[in-house]
Amino acid sequence: MSRLANSCCLFLLFQLISAEVFLQGQDASQVLARRRRANSAFEEFRKGDMERECIEERCSYEEAREIFEDDKKTDEFWNKYFDGDSCESLPCINQGVCKDGIGKYTCYCMAGFQGVNCEIAIPQLCMNKNGECQHYCHVQKDRVQCSCVKGYFLGEDKKSCVSHDPFKCGVRKSGKTRRIYIYQPQDNSTKLGNATEEIGANNVTDAAGVNKTVTTVMKIEDIADDDYIMPEVAAQTRIVGGEECPPGDCPWQALLMNTEDMGFCGGTILNEYFILSAAHCMNQTRSFYVIVGEFDRELDEGTESIHKVEQVLTHKHYVPETYHNDIALIKLKDPIRFTPFACRPACPRTTSPRRC
Structure with a gap:
């Protein structure tokens, strides 16, 4: 009997020694149940978690969108998460601002600079705000040279034009x-x-x-x-280009008036008979007239003159949808008599208005 018992003990000991230490995944899950970090039950109803979805595991764009719940913030994160931060090396120069993208970056340059990395300084030539010249702008040896009309000379900044004439066009006799x-x-x-x-x-x-x-x-x-x-400059002055224009200081201006005596567009005096305006203004009313020498429409200042329109010439290539070639000429029936309030055309006088 004792011999049989010893045999059974040896058999059991042999079975234990030969048993596997590690179990298959399916068998192990039945013994030890672990809680999944992602894709568990009701996962879609839970708020996204950055550590759970994009750090411990590789997340998709949709999962990142669930975390931020904002397209702009998601794009900013995803551009860096997908292939790293391209702006880390600070590629934009001259105080340019870098914005990361997927496989690329974009530099937003400060005023006066351009290029992929804002490395190109834009020269202040005449095509750029008239070279900051008040009157005439010329380019000589890749540099801007300003000049003035007759009766004026360059100021200390070499940009503005001044005059010593106390009775220059557009200035009242009394200061x-x-x-x-x-x-x-x-x-x-x-x-x-x-x-x-x-x-x-x-x-x-x-x-x-x-x-x-x-x-x-x-x-x-x-x-x-x-x-x-x-x-002399009062509080109520006409605004031209964002700057105050005292009475008589902008004598080349004209005002287009509709049949209801309401101003609807402006113009520029070219000579005694022609006014330059915008083509899109020509179809805003059935008929109109032109006032020059005007400053305050609520007052009869005695400086205004009213002119009827004889003909309107719109640029033949004007495109209303895009406003390309948005320009028109207005021919007056009677000539403008130039005064201190309407005395200087924008163009020099010529024998033919076509040259202006």
């Missing part, structure tokens, strides 16, 4: 404007005006004649050196 408080008994109100403004039915044309037509709070001679004298 000051008098402010007069005028009492009108009929409505018990006090109005603020200029000595040369039209007041009610009376046209005040002379400072000495003010006391003859209206009653003033103080005499003109009493305020000649007082604080009531202010600079």
